[in-house]
Amino acid sequence: MRGKVRKLSPPSERQATGGRMQVPLRPEIDTGTGATSGERARAMIEIASVSKRFETSGRKSHLALSDINLTVNDGAFVSILGPSGCGKSTLLYIVGGFVAPSEGVARMKGAAITGPGPDRGPVFQEFALFPWKTVLGNVMYGLRQQGVKRTEAEAQSLRLIEMVGLKGFEHFYPKELSGGMKQRVAIARTLAYRPSVLLMDEPFGALDAHTRTRLQNDLLNIWERDRKTVLFVTHSVEEAVFLSDKVVVMTRAPGRIKQIVDIDLPRPRIRAELLLDSHYQKYVVDIERMIDDGRDDAEHS
Amino acid sequence: MSTRRLTTVLMGALPILFVLAIWQALCSFGYAPPSLLPPPGKVFLRLAQQLGNVGFLDDILATLIRLFAGFLIAVVLGVGIGLAAAVVPAINAVVRPLVQVLAPLPKVALYPALIILFGFDHASKITLVTLDALFPILLSTYYGASMVEQKLVWSALAAGTPRWQILFKVIAPAALPSILTGCRIGLVISCIVVFLAEMISSTDGLGHLLVGAARTFQTVDMFVPLITISLLGLMLNGLLYGLRKYLLRGFPEV
Structure with missing residues (x-):
């Protein structure tokens, strides 16, 4: 059973996991277009001078993102943290290719992003499962779109469903599942077509605290196996620190990057140990303070 | 259960x-x-007798053919145009004013013109049924397809679905609850309109039977077609309900 599950990640990546723990503890903050070719080789996503302006009613427009520069390295778990309305989801949608930036460019493996593609798999807070398909049908969807034969797609999907802990629910419809189970299906559906990057938009925001904790742990376990690049949007400081290599703290509208914090905590991370760890606690407190400062600024102005 | x-x-x-x-x-x-x-017992007894009468069955058949043909054409056109308008802004720009002008029009007012164009037979009645059933189906399809959750489309695009397939793979199935609601309204309207058309001018069908009986004061025979069409409507609605229940088995209760 375990062997089957392991098959999901290519052996080369699995072997690499051991040595990758010390990888970029202090990754370079790319300040824009000046990335050297050496950096670009490891960069998975580059966001260069991106702004996004939404046209609202009349002649008014709303500046959601202002001059964002960010580089996400291959295999990194990066969280974008900020108050609601800071444009953090918009930034994720720009990387997903669902929304076009008003200025600047987002690149994936060096190529400008012009639209959605199976190299970037989204997971939404609202799950966005296809209600007319069963759990199996949802998970198979991407594989079938990639031209994988039905029997093969089914076999792979069943393994993934087992991996996310939903064995026995293959033929249930999403409406028959709890919120946590729905999000597990959504994660499996996205993992199925093997994106290079996972784009997670407050994926656990609609779940109760207990389910949320369990899914965070499970996500980390899955991530430890193949170390996909993850861009994770959240407004929970603890969640961001617990999961990430790097936390991008954003300011209130217009969304700017306030600070990028490298989370120098060992992996694999065990929740029970981490909560007692003074380094973890300091990260949480520091970042919370950072966000509070931002709030004061906004109130004074 | x-x-x-x-x-x-x-x-x-x-x-x-x-x-x-x-x-x-x-x-x-x-x-x-x-x-x-006449008392209901007498009417239902007469109905039971008539069901053994080939002439009466022919009339039912004539009505059913018109009803189904008209309704099905309305479903094809309504769903097709509704989806197209929801997806292609240019089509919407053309369809929207047409719908706004034509939807409130009493279609039965076109019936004399339809008879002149298509004659007394099936064609004129089928056209009238289609015209009346079309708009509720078209409108609910359009609104259902316009309200499809954006993130369903995004999820499908990210999974590698080509843009031109999104209509069939995401929008149409996601709009199915609204489409079927429109069909249900369209079916009831079809029952009413086919009967009405046959009452106005026809040589057969249930509506024709009613008018014939009324003119000769055969009140029992007058009520038989009336009861028949409402029973037919009940059965067809039941069938559509079953189909809806099957097709929407994955959707939350609506």
């Missing part, structure tokens, strides 16, 4: 029985002379 279903069916039958009881009471207590309002 099945006992609960039984109670729902029984609960639904109660008001119908109540109407029949009032009908019977009007006759029994002499409020309505039997020559004008």
Whole structure:
């Protein structure tokens, strides 16, 4: 059973996991277009001078993102943290290719992003499962779109469903599942077509605290196996620190990057140990303070 | 589960029985002379006799052919145009004013023109049924397809679905609850309109039977087609309900 599950990640990546723990503890903050070719080789996503302006009613427009520069390295778990309305989801949608930036460019493996593609798999807070398909049908969807034969797609999907802990629910419809189970299906559906990057938009925001904790742990376990690049949007400081290599703290509208914090905590991370760890606690407190400062600024102005 | 279903069916039958009881009471207590309002028992007995009559069955068949043909054409056109308008802004720009002008028009007013164009036979009645059933189906398809959650489309695009396939793979299935609601309204309208068309001018069909009986004061025969069309409507609605339940088995209760 375990062997089957392991098959999901290519052996080369699995072997690499051991040595990758010390990888970029202090990754370079790319300040824009000046990335050297050496950096670009490891960069998975580059966001260069991106702004996004939404046209609202009349002649008014709303500046959601202002001059964002960010580089996400291959295999990194990066969280974008900020108050609601800071444009953090918009930034994720720009990387997903669902929304076009008003200025600047987002690149994936060096190529400008012009639209959605199976190299970037989204997971939404609202799950966005296809209600007319069963759990199996949802998970198979991407594989079938990639031209994988039905029997093969089914076999792979069943393994993934087992991996996310939903064995026995293959033929249930999403409406028959709890919120946590729905999000597990959504994660499996996205993992199925093997994106290079996972784009997670407050994926656990609609779940109760207990389910949320369990899914965070499970996500980390899955991530430890193949170390996909993850861009994770959240407004929970603890969640961001617990999961990430790097936390991008954003300011209130217009969304700017306030600070990028490298989370120098060992992996694999065990929740029970981490909560007692003074380094973890300091990260949480520091970042919370950072966000509070931002709030004061906004109130004074 | 099945006992609960039984109670729902029984609960639904109660008001119908109540109407029949009032009908019977009007006759029994002499409020309505039997020559004008025949008792329900007599009408249902007559209906049972007529069901063995080939001529009567031919009339039912004629009505059903018109009803189905008109309704199905309306479904194809309504769903097709509704989806196209929801997805292609240019089509929407053309369709929207047309719908706004044509939807409130009493289609039955076109019937004389349709008879001149298509004659007294099936074609004119089928066209009228289509015209009347079309708009509710078109409008609910359009709104259903316009309201499809953006993130369903994004999820499909990210999974590698080509943009041109999104209509069939995401938008149409996601809009299915609204489409079927429109179909249900369209079906009821079809039942009404086919009968109406046959009453206005026809040589066969249930509506024609009613008008013929009314002209000769055969009141029992007058009520038989009326009861028949409402029973047909009930059965067709039941069929559509079953189909809806099957097709929407994954959707939250609507």
